[in-house]
Amino acid sequence: MLDSLYAQVMRVRRRRYEREPGRQRRLTKPVISVGNLSMGGTGKTPVVAALAQWLADRGERPSILSRGYARATNVDGVVVVSDGREIRASVDLSGDEPMMLARQIPRAIVCVSPERYLSGVLAERELGATVHILDDGFQHLELARDLDVLVTTVGEIPGGKVVPRGRLREPIEAAARAQVLVVSDATAGAAAAEAWALGISQACGAARTLGEPVEIRDQGSGIRDRKVIALAGIANPERFVVALKRDGWNVVDVITFADHHCYSPRDIATVADRVKSSGAEAVLTTDKDAVRLDVIDQIPFALYRVPLMIAFDPPDVLFASAAAVLP
Helix, strand or coil: CHHHHHHHHHHHHHHHHHHCHHHCECCCCCEEEEECCECCCCCHHHHHHHHHHHHHHCCCCEEEEECCCCCCCCCCCCEEEEECCCECCCHHHHCHHHHHHHHHCCCCEEEECCCHHHHHHHHHHHHCCCEEEEECCCCCCCECCCEEEEEEECCCCCCCCECCCCCECCCHHHHHHCCEEEEECCCHHHHHHHHHHHCCCEEEEEEEEECCCEEEECCCCCCCCCEEEEEECCCCHHHHHHHHHHCCCEEEEEEECCCCCCCCHHHHHHHHHHHHHHCCCEEEEEHHHHHHHCCCCCCCCCEEEECEEEEEECCCHHHHHHHHCCC
């Protein structure tokens, strides 16, 4: 019963905005929304990063408008994480994902606020933004957008159920409001089939691979043949572990925390104990975890972040759709 009631509430909410477009606030510059229909773990953030990098390479001044979920310190107004030239906030004020994006895409403006319209106004007027990426924006109907990109995995939406029985934030039919579907870990054919089932006209697969580890804290050289521990506080840590093993890493232990976990000295001590007991010689973690671990002064073990790389199949669908909304 609760899931049916929730689904109906979300239907009514979306239809209200569709029937009364004047309820939405519109920024001067184009807005590209990247979101999902389910609760986390679909691969949305790498798509945001890829779009921002592509826009920056075209000479645009992209801004990423983020809610800043799970910030350690909430403040009123807009937090400018990066002005497109330098980072201007701490991870406590920004949240882990906005900080990660600011580091990955140095030429992107990154602003954090629950009021994404205010972030966009500031980015346009004060920082020179020429286009906006609305991060996790599919349900943020208050802000008008020029392109809706929906990110998912194979079967997740057609086979899903609305919360609290499942992980879907809205009923399945809401997916058809998107213009582009990106299907993580899928081929072009599988993505096209998923899009057809959901009533979405454009689709591409997204292959995600791991790059070479980057040192955060090192106590030696050369880690490829060493025993390692996988450490992750993300929505789907199993995917990270599977990817490490697939790439040939000798993962002797796995330590996971809840998504957006804020690491404490006690956590570091726990990891250090597991390093000792397992005989591991290094700890591998995600880019998202790295922004929280990097601020800790004393880490008594070798620690590396493993970058996530993304490639689209076919490669031009997402970017051609984005180009179509640019002036």
